[in-house]
Amino acid sequence: MKKLKWTWKIWMLVIFIILSILSIFSFPPLFLSKGVIIKNIEANSTVFTAGIRQGDIITEVNGQVVNNFQDYTKVITHLFNSTSPTTLNNLTNTNNSLNNSLVSTAKQVKVIMVTQKSSLVNEKKTYSFFTSSVPQIVVSDVPKTKLKTGLDLQGGARALVEPEKKLTDQEMQDLIAVSIERFNVYGISDIGIKKVTDLSGNNFMLVEIAGATPTDLNNLISQQGKFESKIGNETVFVGGNNDITYVCRNDATCAGIQSCDQSQEGYVCRYSFVIHLSEAAAKRHANITSKLGINSSMTGERYLEKQIDFYVDDKLTTSLYIAESLKGQVTTQISIEGSGTGIDQKTAYEDAQSSMKKMQTILITGSLPYKLNIVKLDTISPLLGQRFNYLILLTGIVGLFAVSVIILIRYRNLKASVALLITSFSEVIIILGVAALINWNLDLPSIVGILVTIGTGVDQQIVILDESKSKRIESMKEKLKNALFIVVSAFFTVFVSLLPLFWAGAGLLKGFALTTMIGLTIGVLISRPAFADMLKIIDQKRVEKNAS
Amino acid sequence: MNKEKLNGFFDKNYKKLLLIPAVLLIFCFVFMFFFYSQNHDIIKKDISLTGGTSIQVTSNIDIATLQSALDTKFKETSVRQVSDILTGEQVAFIVETRANTTEIVPFLENYLGFKLTDKNSSIEFTGSTIGEGFYIQLMLAILFAFIFMGTVVFFIFSDNLKIKLLIVALSLITPILFFMFNAISINWAFILSFIVLAISAYFYIRYSIPGFLVVACAFADLFMTLVTVNLLGMEVSTAGVVAFIMLIGYSVDTDILLTTRVLKRRGESTNSKIFGSFKTGITMTLTALAIVIVGFIFTSSFSKVFHQLFTILIIGLIFDILNTWITNACLIKWYAEAKKLD
Numbered sequence: 001m002k003k004l005k006w007t008w009k010i011w012m013l014v015i016f017i018i019l020s021i022l023s024i025f026s027f028p029p030l031f032l033s034k035g036v037i038i039k040n041i042e043a044n045s046t047v048f049t050a051g052i053r054q055g056d057i058i059t060e061v062n063g064q065v066v067n068n069f070q071d072y073t074k075v076i077t078h079l080f081n082s083t084s085p086t087t088l089n090n091l092t093n094t095n096n097s098l099n100n101s102l103v104s105t106a107k108q109v110k111v112i113m114v115t116q117k118s119s120l121v122n123e124k125k126t127y128s129f130f131t132s133s134v135p136q137i138v139v140s141d142v143p144k145t146k147l148k149t150g151l152d153l154q155g156g157a158r159a160l161v162e163p164e165k166k167l168t169d170q171e172m173q174d175l176i177a178v179s180i181e182r183f184n185v186y187g188i189s190d191i192g193i194k195k196v197t198d199l200s201g202n203n204f205m206l207v208e209i210a211g212a213t214p215t216d217l218n219n220l221i222s223q224q225g226k227f228e229s230k231i232g233n234e235t236v237f238v239g240g241n242n243d244i245t246y247v248c249r250n251d252a253t254c255a256g257i258q259s260c261d262q263s264q265e266g267y268v269c270r271y272s273f274v275i276h277l278s279e280a281a282a283k284r285h286a287n288i289t290s291k292l293g294i295n296s297s298m299t300g301e302r303y304l305e306k307q308i309d310f311y312v313d314d315k316l317t318t319s320l321y322i323a324e325s326l327k328g329q330v331t332t333q334i335s336i337e338g339s340g341t342g343i344d345q346k347t348a349y350e351d352a353q354s355s356m357k358k359m360q361t362i363l364i365t366g367s368l369p370y371k372l373n374i375v376k377l378d379t380i381s382p383l384l385g386q387r388f389n390y391l392i393l394l395t396g397i398v399g400l401f402a403v404s405v406i407i408l409i410r411y412r413n414l415k416a417s418v419a420l421l422i423t424s425f426s427e428v429i430i431i432l433g434v435a436a437l438i439n440w441n442l443d444l445p446s447i448v449g450i451l452v453t454i455g456t457g458v459d460q461q462i463v464i465l466d467e468s469k470s471k472r473i474e475s476m477k478e479k480l481k482n483a484l485f486i487v488v489s490a491f492f493t494v495f496v497s498l499l500p501l502f503w504a505g506a507g508l509l510k511g512f513a514l515t516t517m518i519g520l521t522i523g524v525l526i527s528r529p530a531f532a533d534m535l536k537i538i539d540q541k542r543v544e545k546n547a548s
Numbered sequence: 549m550n551k552e553k554l555n556g557f558f559d560k561n562y563k564k565l566l567l568i569p570a571v572l573l574i575f576c577f578v579f580m581f582f583f584y585s586q587n588h589d590i591i592k593k594d595i596s597l598t599g600g601t602s603i604q605v606t607s608n609i610d611i612a613t614l615q616s617a618l619d620t621k622f623k624e625t626s627v628r629q630v631s632d633i634l635t636g637e638q639v640a641f642i643v644e645t646r647a648n649t650t651e652i653v654p655f656l657e658n659y660l661g662f663k664l665t666d667k668n669s670s671i672e673f674t675g676s677t678i679g680e681g682f683y684i685q686l687m688l689a690i691l692f693a694f695i696f697m698g699t700v701v702f703f704i705f706s707d708n709l710k711i712k713l714l715i716v717a718l719s720l721i722t723p724i725l726f727f728m729f730n731a732i733s734i735n736w737a738f739i740l741s742f743i744v745l746a747i748s749a750y751f752y753i754r755y756s757i758p759g760f761l762v763v764a765c766a767f768a769d770l771f772m773t774l775v776t777v778n779l780l781g782m783e784v785s786t787a788g789v790v791a792f793i794m795l796i797g798y799s800v801d802t803d804i805l806l807t808t809r810v811l812k813r814r815g816e817s818t819n820s821k822i823f824g825s826f827k828t829g830i831t832m833t834l835t836a837l838a839i840v841i842v843g844f845i846f847t848s849s850f851s852k853v854f855h856q857l858f859t860i861l862i863i864g865l866i867f868d869i870l871n872t873w874i875t876n877a878c879l880i881k882w883y884a885e886a887k888k889l890d
Contacts, residue, residue, distance in 0.1 A: 155666065160678065198685055375675035377649070381606070381666050388850065395846045402838040410831050444853055445790070452794055455839050456801065459832040463805055466828035482812065489704045489804050494797035496696035500689035501793065503727065509790055 005537070013530035016522075017426050020433020024145050034067045035059040036139040047137055050129040057142060059124075069141045080134045146436040150443025150511065152380055153388055156210040159221050160376035160508075162202070167370075172203055178368060179205065182220065182361050198503060204375070219358070222374050226367035227359075228311040231288050231322075236308065237281040240366020245332075246276035249360045257352050258337075260345050267348035271356040272337040275363060282332045290328035310336070312362065336363070392447055399451070400424065403458055411465065419534045420461045423527045427457050430526070431519045445512035453519025456494065460487045460523065461531050468535045476539055480532045491524045555819050562878040569875040573768060576775040583778055590774065594783035597683040599676025600646040602852075603653070604630065605669045607660060608638045617659055622647050631849050642852065649673045684734055686789040691741045693793050695719045695748065697800060698763045702752055705759035705807060715751055718744050757883055758811060762803040765876040769799040772871070773864040787853040791860035798836060798865060802829040802872045810880050818884040822877050829872060837865050 035057040061075045192208040227239030237243035248254035255273030293305040303321040310318045340352025407417045467483035501513035618625045630640040699719040726737045752760035806825045848855035
């Protein structure tokens with residue numbers, strides 16, 4: 001018997017499968033790698049200056065091996081156990097003791113990293129630096145594959161934001177830039193913000209945050225962020241870099257929670273942080289205060305007759321007394337104060353911290369010249385996502401099993417049925433490979449797309465199989481040509497019917513359309529021709545067997 | 549039944565068989581007429597298309613009591629149980645309401661006695677304007693999908709190149725005016741699409757009756773599915789509309805198979821071509837159904853999106869069997885007899 005010969009079409013399918021597996025698992029395989037990957041790093045932080053970058057993998061800290069996220073947390077808490085939020089117990093009402101507990105002595109940190117030079121070459125490097133606080137980085141376990149799942153599968157929040165007025169492309173870009181900055185200042189890094197357009201030409205900003213959802217997401221996204229500081233009716237300075245040249249944050253010497261007190265309804269914690277004013281704003285301040293009279297309080301302290309008021313989005317948030325010594329002074333350094341409340345000290349502390357962050361954010365980024373509306377907001381619990389993955393996998397496996405039973409009953413030909421199943425399965429692998437390659441987020445609609453592909457893929461292979469088995473007196477080549485005609489026709493009809501989904505619904509269904517189209521195209525160009533050739537080989541073998 | 553008897557039966561009765569889909573279609577039209585006059589729309593929309601909030605909370609509290617508590621404060625609110633497919637135990641519940649998140653969340657937190665966080669709940673909010681917007685756009689997407697599909701089908705089965713190009717140009721007019729130049733509003737896009745569809749239908753009938761039959765059967769399939777969805781009282785979500793678009797693809801491929809075999813194969817009787825394609829086509833539809841039913845069983849208790857998507861696909865695929873193997877098969881047989889293709 002002649003040896004079974006694979007055609008170039010089958011080889012092409014094999015090559016595509018191998019490439020896809022490489023694309024999904026990377027080389028060397030990601031599931032073998034250890035350590036934690038840096039998802040975000042604060043620019044200009046100590047760690048950043050030391051040369052560590054986003055995407056680097058930490059494998060060792062100060063001689064201790066870091067295999068996963070737990071290891072990393074253990075090492076870091078051990079090193080910096082005196083910093084917040086664990087400092088809560090040390091928190092007292094006087095400024096001095098608080099600062100003492102926050103500013104611990106600088107420690108040397110020696111980190112061994114695997115730096116990803118490119119997707120194929122990894123390099124081991126050691127970084128060493130001194131720091132007194134927890135490194136400003138966000139880390140997570142190294143993912144097992146290059147596949148990225150969408151928010152509906154891994155949990156997170158998605159908001160569709162519509163500006164009050166129609167924005168030009170430039171304005172939209174500015175809005176996105178400001179929003180990204182706001183999130184970064186706020187400490188949220190794993191975020192995607194992009195412009196989406198719907199069928200009617202409306203522009204939206206789509207914000208997607210992976211993982212845990214910040215509690216005040218609503219505010220963070222849609223707040224116009226207009227900050228004004230006024231004395232009486234006169235504006236002293238506003239948020240943004242025209243008036244404010246520097247905002248202190250992440251530095252315990254000039255920003256932090258100052259005190260926590262018990263109040264009637266629970267606890268109140270006060271924060272303060274320093275900002276630097278521009279020359280012009282400082283002069284304005286001097287000019288306005290020089291005209292004010294002086295009051296003395298009951299305790300004998302002397303203040304100016306008017307307070308300085310802070311407004312956020314036209315709402316008064318804080319009023320502070322101005323010390324007599326500041327009257328008519330050109331001061332560029334100003335302390336911004338505010339407070340947070342809660343039923344116990346911990347919640348009050350957290351509330352104050354989050355208000356402080358919010359205030360810092362709008363002072364840095366300034367205000368947007370228009371209002372924003374959140375028109376759609378989905379927050380998906382990460383826990384639900386995990387269960388989902390499992391069920392979808394189960395669906396895929398049981399589905400393929402059911403199909404193979406039908407095929408086997410119908411054709412009673414084990415080889416052809418197996419070939420059919422292998423081809424369907426390889427299509428799924430290639431779709432996933434392409435998804436990993438183009439960094440596509442596999443969301444729920446995309447999974448549906450993959451299911452559709454399995455369905456139509458099997459369908460089209462059945463056409464080929466039946467056509468090849470028909471008893472007409474035509475050559476195998478002729479029969480398969482007829483079959484491919486039907487397959488290609490069906491491909492085009494489905495393909496074009498999905499096109500409108502690219503725009504409808506603000507692009508939220510794009511994932512479905514895209515994965516289905518990728519799947520169908522792979523099918524028609526790679527796997528269907530290969531399947532046809534597999535059948536030819538099986539047929540040839542049968543003929544040879546009969547002849548001998 | 550042996551082959552000869554089947555042949556005889558089909559030859560004698562194929563026109564009578566058409567009565568089944570005809571009666572069904574008449575019923576569907578009458579039903580939709582009343583449905584539309586009552587609801588002023590062709591479907592009942594759920595909150596992803598009308599606007600509102602959907603909250604899924606991990607909790608096994610009694611949903612009946614919750615429902616009555618909600619009814620006292622909110623209008624048009626529904627509570628649904630989410631259960632584990634293996635044990636059948638309630639693992640969560642879903643509240644759907646037209647109310648805003650800011651109204652319903654405090655109420656639920658108060659009722660449940662704990663705060664809703666991203667650890668114990670998922671919240672989906674859709675503003676009413678955007679919901680309506682999505683709906684109109686998805687309807688237009690279906691219309692476009694249908695016109696594009698028709699164009700490709702015509703392209704496959706017609707022999708007249710000039711008319712083919714004309715149909716392609718015709719089908720592209722609306723999308724180009726609408727997307728590329730933003731020259732027309734969405735309402736005009738609808739009107740123009742219907743005009744295009746009417747003109748195309750004329751050309752389909754004039755130049756390629758088999759092509760027209762494929763498109764008509766796809767329409768019958770979608771329409772019967774729509775009526776069934778309405779009869780079941782389902783509230784259609786974005787996912788449901790997507791399911792209809794998927795159905796266009798699923799229903800057309802068996803029709804293309806049938807038509808291609810009948811028109812292009814030589815040296816076989818029409819009946820044997822039809823029976824041959826039936827064998828292939830029914831396997832196709834059954835495998836598709838198998839995948840969809842498995843998906844339905846495994847995911848529908850858990851995900852509303854999948855539940856609806858798979859339900860609509862199951863209904864559609866069943867109607868596809870009828871519309872391909874009775875409607876289209878009998879009509880194409882009629883066409884073949886008239887044209888003496890045998």
